[in-house]
Amino acid sequence: MFDLIVKNATLPDGTRGIDIGCKNGVIAAIEQNLTAEASQSIEADGHLVSPPFVDPHFHMDATLSLGTPRINVSGTLLEGIALWGELKPVQSVEQIFERAMRYCDLAVSMGIGAIRSHVDVCDDSLKGAQALLEVRKQVAPYLDLQLVAFPQDGVLRDPTALNNLERALDMGVDIVGGIPHFERSMADGATSIRLLCEIAAARGLRVDMHCDESDDPHSRHIETLAYETQRLGLNGRVAASHLTSMHSMDNYYVSKLIPLIAEAGVHAIPNPLINIMLQGRHDSYPKRRGQTRVPELRDAGITIGFGSDCVMDPWYSLGKADMLDVAFMGLHVGHMSSRADMRWCYEAVTANSAKLMGLEKYGLEVGNHANFVILQAKDTIEAIRLRANRLAVVRHGAIIAKTTPQITTINLPDRPSTVQSDTYAPRSPSER
Ligand code: FE2
Numbered sequence: 001m002f003d004l005i006v007k008n009a010t011l012p013d014g015t016r017g018i019d020i021g022c023k024n025g026v027i028a029a030i031e032q033n034l035t036a037e038a039s040q041s042i043e044a045d046g047h048l049v050s051p052p053f054v055d056p057h058f059h060m061d062a063t064l065s066l067g068t069p070r071i072n073v074s075g076t077l078l079e080g081i082a083l084w085g086e087l088k089p090v091q092s093v094e095q096i097f098e099r100a101m102r103y104c105d106l107a108v109s110m111g112i113g114a115i116r117s118h119v120d121v122c123d124d125s126l127k128g129a130q131a132l133l134e135v136r137k138q139v140a141p142y143l144d145l146q147l148v149a150f151p152q153d154g155v156l157r158d159p160t161a162l163n164n165l166e167r168a169l170d171m172g173v174d175i176v177g178g179i180p181h182f183e184r185s186m187a188d189g190a191t192s193i194r195l196l197c198e199i200a201a202a203r204g205l206r207v208d209m210h211c212d213e214s215d216d217p218h219s220r221h222i223e224t225l226a227y228e229t230q231r232l233g234l235n236g237r238v239a240a241s242h243l244t245s246m247h248s249m250d251n252y253y254v255s256k257l258i259p260l261i262a263e264a265g266v267h268a269i270p271n272p273l274i275n276i277m278l279q280g281r282h283d284s285y286p287k288r289r290g291q292t293r294v295p296e297l298r299d300a301g302i303t304i305g306f307g308s309d310c311v312m313d314p315w316y317s318l319g320k321a322d323m324l325d326v327a328f329m330g331l332h333v334g335h336m337s338s339r340a341d342m343r344w345c346y347e348a349v350t351a352n353s354a355k356l357m358g359l360e361k362y363g364l365e366v367g368n369h370a371n372f373v374i375l376q377a378k379d380t381i382e383a384i385r386l387r388a389n390r391l392a393v394v395r396h397g398a399i400i401a402k403t404t405p406q407i408t409t410i411n412l413p414d415r416p417s418t419v420q421s422d423t424y425a426p427r428s429p430s431e432r
Contacts, residue, residue, distance in 0.1 A: 002028060003397050004370070005038035009049035011364060012346065012380050020049065022370035025396035030366055042392055042399070047422075048375045048383055050346075051363050052113025052393070053323035054353035057208075057241050057269045057307025059315075060117035060135070060145075061128035064099040065091070066312040077213065077278045080315035081152065081182075087314065088123050096131035103311065103321065104139045109401045110321040111373035111390040113143065116208065116307075116357055118150035118177055121164040129168040142395050146357060148208045150177035155192045157183050162195070169203060176200040178209040180221040181245075190224045197228040197238070206237045206358070208269070213242035215279055215288060217249050223257060226264040235265035239356055241307065243268055243292035244275050254293065262300040267356040270294055271309035272330035274316050294334040298344065305353030306330045306345070323349040324387040331384070339381060346380035370397035376405055376422050386421050 002021040009018045021029035021036060029036075062084060069086050072079050107115060119128040129149070136145040149168040151161040155178060169176070178196045180189030193209070200207045207229075212219040222240050229238045240261070246254060261268070270292050279290020298304055306326045311319030319325070331337065331345040354362040361368040377388035393401035407420045 002034075002036055002038040003040065004394070004399075005034060005036075005041045006049060006372075006374065006394075007034075007041060007043050008046055009044040009374070010046055010378060012048065012050050012350070014379060016046065018049075020364070020372070022394070022397035025370055027364065027366050027368050027370045030364060040399075042374065044374050046378060047391065048377050048379055048388075049364070050111075050373050050375060050380070050383070051350050051354070052371050052373055052395075053111050053349055054305065054357060054359065054362075055107070055112055055115045055308050055321075055323060055326075055349075056239070056305040056353040056357055057271055057309050058115050058117045059120075059310055059313060060100045060103060060115070060132055061096050061119050062087075062313040062315075063103045063311050065314070066317050071317065072314055074281070075277065076281045077315065080278075083314035084120070084152065088120065088127075091127065093127045093131045096128055097134055100132060100135045101138065104135065104143055104145075107321045108142055108393060109390065109403070110323070111375075111393050111401075112321060112323060113371050113395065114146070114354065114357060114359055114362075115143065116146040116148060116175070118148040118208075118210075119168070119173065120152040121149045121168045121173075122151055122153040122158045122161050124160055124164060126164060126168055126171070129171055129173055133172055142400055144359065146175060147173045148175040148177040149173045150210070151179060152182075154179060154183045154188075155196060156188050165196075166199070169199075169205070175206045175208050176203075178207075178211075179213075180209065180224070181212055181214050181216070181219055182210075186220065189221050193221060193224045193228050197225075197232050197234060200237075201232040201234060206239070207234060208239040208241060210242055211240040212245035213275075214245050215248050215282065215290060216245050219245035222246070222266075223260065226260045226266050229264040229266050238264070239267040239269050241269040242271060242275065244279050244290045246292045247279070247288060247290050254296070258293070258296060258300045258302075261297070262302050267303045267305070268292065268297050269305050269307050269356070270330065271307045271326075272333050273319065273326055274309040276329060276333050277316060289333050291330070291333040294330065295336060295341070303352055303356045304348055305356050306348040307353075322387055324384055327384050328387060342381045342384060346384060371395050378422060382422060388422065
């Protein structure tokens with residue numbers, strides 16, 4: 001007797017006609033024609049059933065603050081940081097908490113099961129950390145939230161940032177962050193990486209740094225991060241977020257750099273929506289895309305997860321917690337249009353992000369958490385193409401969100417009367 005059965009699912013690997021049985025919050029069976037009874041059942045009707053979306057890079061302390069105190073006019077990263085600096089002193093713990101909780105509701109409705117959020121610690125009262133630690137506690141039953149102590153104004157450039165970062169870690173923030181390209185010099189950036197990695201090593205924590213988020217072809221912080229990862233034995237526990245300068249680096253240097261990143265086991269987290277918007281702002285034509293070298297990093301064996309970074313905040317005024325928007329943009333900017341590449345982009349917002357975040361018992365396998373999403377799409381490529389509806393979101397074997405299938409009635413003479421996006425279009429070629 002199961003608590004929940006999902007009938008006739010298509011799995012992300014293309015296997016069709018699968019039933020999924022859940023018991024006590026765990027996946028108990030994945031096979032064709034399950035006959036056991038269940039308290040509740042869902043007819044997937046051949047739709048894609050996927051592990052939850054995972055967002056490995058977000059800023060939950062800033063989300064949904066768009067317009068307060070003003071809009072980013074230049075559209076640059078630096079004006080965004082300045083604008084955030086104006087908002088920080090005037091916002092309260094309660095306001096950050098309320099915005100973050102609203103965002104978590106949205107995230108759950110969009111099938112996100114885990115988020116890694118940076119929290120700015122360049123604020124002596126640590127309002128963001130206070131608010132997000134409470135959010136982490138409250139959302140724990142339905143959303144895994146990891147928090148990164150992020151010294152937005154530079155751990156060396158801001159006189160109290162280092163002390164605040166250690167205080168935030170003492171309070172329970174999970175991961176050590178950094179922003180070496182925002183320090184006063186390349187040398188200070190390198191020093192900040194050494195310092196922060198030593199703190200992580202001493203405390204047994206992971207590292208996730210904003211790294212080389214610029215168009216500067218000579219930015220070299222990822223090299224230092226890979227070096228410190230090796231030196232301190234942090235292999236597999238360090239992520240480099242953004243890495244946009246790699247887009248502009250000399251090809252010979254990159255041919256040396258990528259193997260160093262792979263050797264150190266450093267993960268990469270590009271943020272396609274934000275960086276296609278922020279990078280290249282100082283260029284005339286042609287304008288650089290600014291996304292890091294995703295296929296090349298992937299082909300070197302580096303784990304890559306796509307992050308959403310921002311939703312309606314000082315850096316980005318759009319977004320709706322849709323990791324399929326992120327995958328859609330990532331594959332366009334990276335010229336990843338082959339069917340294998342598009343399928344990989346789906347993994348970049350699901351399994352690969354879960355792997356680099358160290359999530360346990362993630363994925364559609366017997367014994368794992370019964371966490372998954374039913375999408376109004378037949379396969380992963382169609383899910384990205386349609387940014388498909390999340391028909392149902394299941395967490396620990398319970399349905400926590402449902403969306404009505406999108407069916408549009410059209411009123412044209414001698415034409416079909418309804419359009420349902422996932423059945424109207426030609427079927428995608430086989431996933432297999
Ligand atoms: Fe970020």
